[in-house]
Amino acid sequence: MIVVIADDLTGAAELAGIGLRYNFKAELATAAIDEMDTDLFVVCTDSRSLNKPGAEAITTRVAKKVETIRPDLIYKKIDSVFRGHVLDEVKIEMSILGLKRALIIGANPSLGRTISDGKYFIDGEPISESDFGTDPEYAITDSTVLRMLRVGATAVNVLRHTDDLPGEGIVVGEAESWEDILAWTKRVDNSWLLAGAGDFFTALLEKEYIAGTTPGIQFGLPHLYVSGTAYGRSRALIKQIKHTQHCVAYLTTGMMERENIDDEAWYNAVMEMLGQHKKAVIAINDDDVNPWNVSPLYLRMTMAKVVKRILEKGNIKELFIEGGSTAAAVLNELGIKKLSVVNELQRGIVQMKANDLYITVKPGSYQLPKQIEQLYLLK
Secondary structure, eight states: EEEEEESSSSHHHHHHHHHHHHTOOEEEEEEEEOOOOOSSEEEOOOGSSOOOHHHHHHHHHHHHHHHHHHOOOEEOOOOOTOOHHHHHHHHHHHHHHOSSEEEEEEOBBGGGEEEEEEEEEEETOOOGHHHHHHHHGOOOOOOOOHHTTTTTOEEEEEEEETOOOOSEEEEEEEEESSHHHHHHHOOTTTTTEEEOOHHHHHHHHHHTOOOOOOOOOOOOOEEEEOOOOHHHHHHHHHHHHHHOOOOEEEEOOHHHHHOOOOOOHHHHHHHHHHHHHSEEEEHHHHHHHHGGOOHHHHHHHHHHHHHHHHHSOOOOOOEESSSHHHHHHHHHTTTTHHHEEEEETTEEEEEEEETEEEEEEEEEESOOHHHHHHHOOOO
């Protein structure tokens, strides 16, 4: 068995989807671990959205539980651009698992995310000059890897795969290509805690397993698209959907700023969209509220309560949730603790199922899958 400990929901789903690609039976669960009867078990701590004490507490609890199971491989899934409490959580897991060395590979060359000369790049440009530089919760204003990680007093080495590796401590691996990622897999053994993003996990599986083919997908209707991301590209697309398809409902300012989610006229409008179009989008309009002036935690909790209210009013067959923290908040509000992994639409966009509800999740910064574009942009 392989166990992944992931710090957010979309990252957890991404690795579950990669496992599905290699013919693993995969399950995803929140931090409440009851039983593991599968090839790949991915547990989401959602620690990226917590403060440091909360993140440390839940990481400790989950790592202790996983340690008693003694799986064949434990992989620590972090945010590829190092948001959250990366080093704090890595050090906790090293201690609990009795490991003196950790290798962190955050680069995802397959997605244009590379690390070289100690700096992080998105499609060849410093990450601080990308949309990540204006993220309301984790703005990245410096592209230097050590500063992105907020190393403080922690000793961290940023090295190439051709460099000599230390006998203990934390190493961040540079990588500019898939070949670099593969080379890193040959430099480590079971004396290392392995942590990183999707490319590194894929390379580790590639060493031992053969990838298969994924089936086609057909979304259940009515379909509800929930957008909880602050990325400009996604918000622009939703404005396009509103203009062309007339099936977008933005949360009201009362919902976003005054904790008033009891707007029956708004819910009636959403239900009318679902009845007429068999699909609807709910989102936050940055023309109405500045994400920098409202707590991200409050916004995603409000969105989760609104989603629950819509599901109570209508027979939704499928949810598509954009934004990892929003997705985690929605699952928590719905009381969903475990999901079976059904399909991988594309890298990082994974369809899962809980009871009779299908749920597909997507990181906010990832490209929207063509299946969703076709569903919402074609008349």
